[in-house]
Amino acid sequence: MIPFLDLQQLNAPHQAAIETAVQRVVRSGWYILGQELTTFEKSFADYCEASHCVGVANGLDALQLILQAYDFPKDSEVIVPANTYIASVLSISFLGLVPVFVEPDPKTMLLDPARIEEKITYKTKAVLPVHLYGRSCEMAPVQEIASRFGLKIVTDCAQSHGATYAFSKKETLGDAAAFSFYPTKNLGALGDAGAVVTSDAELAKKIRYLRNYGSNKKYFNEYQGVNSRLDEMQAAVLNAKLPFLDRENQHRRELAQYYLNSIQLSELVLPPADRLDEDVWHLFVVRHPRRAAFIDYLLQCGIQTNIHYPLPIHHQKAYQQYSHLRLPITEQIHQEVVSLPLSPVLSLEQVAYICDCINQFKG
Structure with missing residues (x-):
C-alpha cells in the first residue's frame, strides 16, 4: 500500500x-x-x-x-x-x-x-x-x-x-x-x-x-x-x-513534474504547471467528474488518496447562515477534487506506479 x-x-x-x-x-x-x-x-x-x-x-x-x-x-x-x-x-x-x-479561478482553484x-x-x-x-x-x-x-x-x-x-x-x-x-x-x-x-x-x-x-x-x-x-x-x-525545507520542497517539485508529464487520463484535470518552480506542492490536487469510482479504483491498486476538501464552507452546518449562496465554481471543485500522494519521502518509482494505474483507469 x-x-x-x-x-x-x-x-x-x-x-x-x-x-x-x-x-x-x-x-x-x-x-x-x-x-x-x-x-x-x-x-x-x-x-x-x-x-x-x-x-x-x-x-x-x-x-x-x-x-x-x-x-x-x-x-x-x-x-x-x-x-x-x-x-x-x-x-x-x-x-x-x-x-x-x-469564487476561485477554476484553473488554479x-x-x-x-x-x-x-x-x-x-x-x-x-x-x-x-x-x-x-x-x-x-x-x-x-x-x-x-x-x-x-x-x-x-x-x-x-x-x-x-x-x-x-x-x-x-x-x-x-x-x-x-x-x-x-x-x-x-x-x-x-x-x-x-x-x-x-x-x-x-x-x-x-x-x-x-x-x-x-x-x-x-x-x-x-x-x-x-x-x-x-x-x-x-x-x-x-x-x-x-x-532541510528547501531540499524537501525541491523533491516535491520533481514528483509534481513527473505527475504532470506522465498522467495521460483525459478526464483528469491536472493542476497548472506554469509556476512549477515557485510552487511548493504541499498537495497535488487533481479533479475527476467520477471521483468516487476513481478513488475506489486507486485504493484497489494499493494507493491511498485524500479529499481537500469534501464540503465547501457555505454548505457546512457551522456556517448555515451562508447556505443560500450560489458559488457554482467552488461547489464543483469540492465535488471533484482528489489529492494524490506527494511527500518528501515518496519515491519516483512509487509515483511512476501511481501514474501507470491512473492511465489505465476505465471507470
Missing part, C-alpha cells in the same frame, strides 16, 4: 536531530518563550525574507491574532476565497467580522483577483488570500486593488512554506502572513504550532503582547490577549527541520 502520507517516515530522516533538540529543551528547564523560540523566530523571518516572526500556538491563532491586532470595527468585512479550509473563515467570524466569499473588486463595500477592511495546495495566489493584482481601496492583505500561508511569487518569498506575505506547522505541513512540528510573519514592526510588537495574555511583562497587561505561544519543544523541532 502506498499511503497518502506517513508521518513516521516523514520525520525519520530528522529523528536524530529532533531527539537532540528535545533533549536540549528538557535539560534546559525553560519551556515557554525561551531561546529555542527566539532562534526559530529569527531564522524563519530570514527564510521568509521578512523582518519579524512571532511564534504562536497554531495557524488558526496566527490568522486570528493578525486580525485582532488590526482592531477592525465589529461587522467589518474581510474578503476570503470560497475554496479554502474552514480555519481561514473561523479566524474572521470569531472576531465578529464578516467573511465575504469570492485559488482566489480570483478579477472577482474581488465587485465584492468591496464601505465595510471592507481586508483581503485574505489563501495560498492553497502550496501555490501562491496572484498577488500583484491583489496588491493593486488593496492599495487602491486602502485594504490590508492578510495571507493564509498554512500550506505554502517556501513558495514564491515573482520568485520572491516576500511577495507572498502581504501585510502579514499566518503559517501553520501542523505535522502534515511542508515544515511540520510534532504537534500544533504556528507563526505570524510580517515586516510591520508595530504589528509584530502588538501580536507578541496579544499571544501572551496581552502582556510583554509579567502581570502587566496592555491588551485583552490570549494564551497562544509556540512552546520551546515545538520550536526546537522546527529549528532542526528548517534547514
Whole structure:
C-alpha cells in the first residue's frame, strides 16, 4: 500500500536531530518563550525574507491574532476565497467580522483577483488570500486593488512554506502572513504550532503582547490577549527541520513534474504547471467528474488518496447562515477534487506506479 502520507517516515530522516533538540529543551528547564523560540523566530523571518516572526500556538491563532491586532470595527468585512479550509473563515467570524466569499479561478482553484473588486463595500477592511495546495495566489493584482481601496492583505500561508511569487518569498506575505506547522505541513512540528510573519514592526510588537495574555511583562497587561505561544519543544523541532525545507520542497517539485508529464487520463484535470518552480506542492490536487469510482479504483491498486476538501464552507452546518449562496465554481471543485500522494519521502518509482494505474483507469 502506498499511503497518502506517513508521518513516521516523514520525520525519520530528522529523528536524530529532533531527539537532540528535545533533549536540549528538557535539560534546559525553560519551556515557554525561551531561546529555542527566539532562534526559530529569527531564522524563519530570514527564510521568509521578512523582518519579524512571532511564534504562536497554531495557524488558526496566527490568522486570528493578525486580525485582532488590526482592531477592525465589529461587522467589518474581510474578503476570503470560497475554496479554502474552514480555519481561514473561523479566524474572521470569531472576531465578529464578516467573511465575504469570492469564487476561485477554476484553473488554479485559488482566489480570483478579477472577482474581488465587485465584492468591496464601505465595510471592507481586508483581503485574505489563501495560498492553497502550496501555490501562491496572484498577488500583484491583489496588491493593486488593496492599495487602491486602502485594504490590508492578510495571507493564509498554512500550506505554502517556501513558495514564491515573482520568485520572491516576500511577495507572498502581504501585510502579514499566518503559517501553520501542523505535522502534515511542508515544515511540520510534532504537534500544533504556528507563526505570524510580517515586516510591520508595530504589528509584530502588538501580536507578541496579544499571544501572551496581552502582556510583554509579567502581570502587566496592555491588551485583552490570549494564551497562544509556540512552546520551546515545538520550536526546537522546527529549528532542526528548517534547514532541510528547501531540499524537501525541491523533491516535491520533481514528483509534481513527473505527475504532470506522465498522467495521460483525459478526464483528469491536472493542476497548472506554469509556476512549477515557485510552487511548493504541499498537495497535488487533481479533479475527476467520477471521483468516487476513481478513488475506489486507486485504493484497489494499493494507493491511498485524500479529499481537500469534501464540503465547501457555505454548505457546512457551522456556517448555515451562508447556505443560500450560489458559488457554482467552488461547489464543483469540492465535488471533484482528489489529492494524490506527494511527500518528501515518496519515491519516483512509487509515483511512476501511481501514474501507470491512473492511465489505465476505465471507470
